[in-house]
Amino acid sequence: MTRKSLNIRNALSGLFCLGLASCGNPPAYQTDMFDAAQAIHTLEALSADEMQGRKVGTEANAKACAMIIERFEEIGLQPVAGQFEHPFTYGTFSEPATGADAAPAKTGVNLLGRIEGTSEREISMIITAHYDHVGIIDGEIYNGADDNASGVVGLLAAAEYFAKTPPKHDIIFLAFDAEEDRLGGSIAFVADPVEPLDTVALNINFDMLSRGDNGTLWASGTYHWPELKPVMSDLATRAPVTIKMGFDEGDGREDWTLLSDHAAFFRAGIPHVYFGVEDHPDYHKPTDDFARVDQNWFLRSIETVIMAAAEMDARLDEIYAMRQAATET
Numbered sequence: 159m160t161r162k163s164l165n166i167r168n169a170l171s172g173l174f175c176l177g178l179a180s181c182g183n184p185p186a187y188q189t190d191m192f193d194a195a196q197a198i199h200t201l202e203a204l205s206a207d208e209m210q211g212r213k214v215g216t217e218a219n220a221k222a223c224a225m226i227i228e229r230f231e232e233i234g235l236q237p238v239a240g241q242f243e244h245p246f247t248y249g250t251f252s253e254p255a256t257g258a259d260a261a262p263a264k265t266g267v268n269l270l271g272r273i274e275g276t277s278e279r280e281i282s283m284i285i286t287a288h289y290d291h292v293g294i295i296d297g298e299i300y301n302g303a304d305d306n307a308s309g310v311v312g313l314l315a316a317a318e319y320f321a322k323t324p325p326k327h328d329i330i331f332l333a334f335d336a337e338e339d340r341l342g343g344s345i346a347f348v349a350d351p352v353e354p355l356d357t358v359a360l361n362i363n364f365d366m367l368s369r370g371d372n373g374t375l376w377a378s379g380t381y382h383w384p385e386l387k388p389v390m391s392d393l394a395t396r397a398p399v400t401i402k403m404g405f406d407e408g409d410g411r412e413d414w415t416l417l418s419d420h421a422a423f424f425r426a427g428i429p430h431v432y433f434g435v436e437d438h439p440d441y442h443k444p445t446d447d448f449a450r451v452d453q454n455w456f457l458r459s460i461e462t463v464i465m466a467a468a469e470m471d472a473r474l475d476e477i478y479a480m481r482q483a484a485t486e487t
């Protein structure tokens with residue numbers, strides 16, 4: 159159902175809308191890493207009013223979920239443990255930092271798909287992005303285009319890239335639910351991970367990739383995992399957007415280490431890199447809309463995080479050794 163409507167829109171814009179501004183122009187930025195037009199369509203669809211802010215537990219959230227699964231299927235991801243959908247229960251967390259789950263009561267659905275690596279070695283990485291947002295508050299829809307339809311689009315684009323360019327190591331693509339409800343989806347996943355996490359070398363988390371208001375995409379986490387710094391510095395010299403490391407060391411700036419889904423991996427001793435932009439005037443406001451995204455910058459931001467993921471895959475043995483060394487000390 160959802161895929162059909164998307165395909166119809168693609169077909170219409172391709173066949174009938176050329177040159178009509180109201181139908182949208184092809185994206186200004188061209189890349190062969192992923193389908194830029196599809197990425198923009200998906201961003202618009204996930205942050206449309208009919209998605210009603212994708213709040214966990216709502217029908218509209220389930221609609222977003224169905225749309226992401228359709229894309230998983232189109233891209234050719236394999237289900238994990240037999241299925242893409244992994245429902246979970248979670249509760250009212252007395253303190254998100256401890257992950258303590260006082261009274262499991264609510265439910266959400268995490269989405270997992272896999273691309274197998276070409277190497278024999280059974281280590282893997284998990285690329286994550288939450289698809290839920292905060293819903294409707296005081297009658298206003300919070301569309302959450304940047305937070306975090308943009309990260310989901312980044313995750314899907316990365317999946318597209320690795321489906322065409324097989325990675326060395328297995329990659330799990332995980333769209334989390336209930337991030338906006340005290341990181342419910344990721345805490346539940348790490349507590350009961352579908353597959354053991356002891357061979358996971360790295361979590362790469364995308365949360366807010368599209369607003370280049372000040373032109374910088376941040377990579378947070380290397381303070382804790384300094385061996386990742388050379389990878390990021392090298393990436394910064396080639397990346398199509400400005401990329402900086404920070405927001406992870408309590409140096410007077412905000413520390414993002416425990417503020418999104420990578421936190422659950424961090425607490426479990428699994429290395430992470432979190433990519434995101436700084437808060438902007440529309441952050442957690444009803445105005446976090448598709449129309450406010452600079453599409454050109456967003457597409458370059460996606461390309462940047464895919465380049466990062468490809469580099470991390472190439473060096474995943476070293477990264478896993480880092481995880482093991484950290485566990486031993």
Ligand SMILES: [Zn+2]
Binds near residue numbers: 288305418
């Ligand atoms: Zn978010």
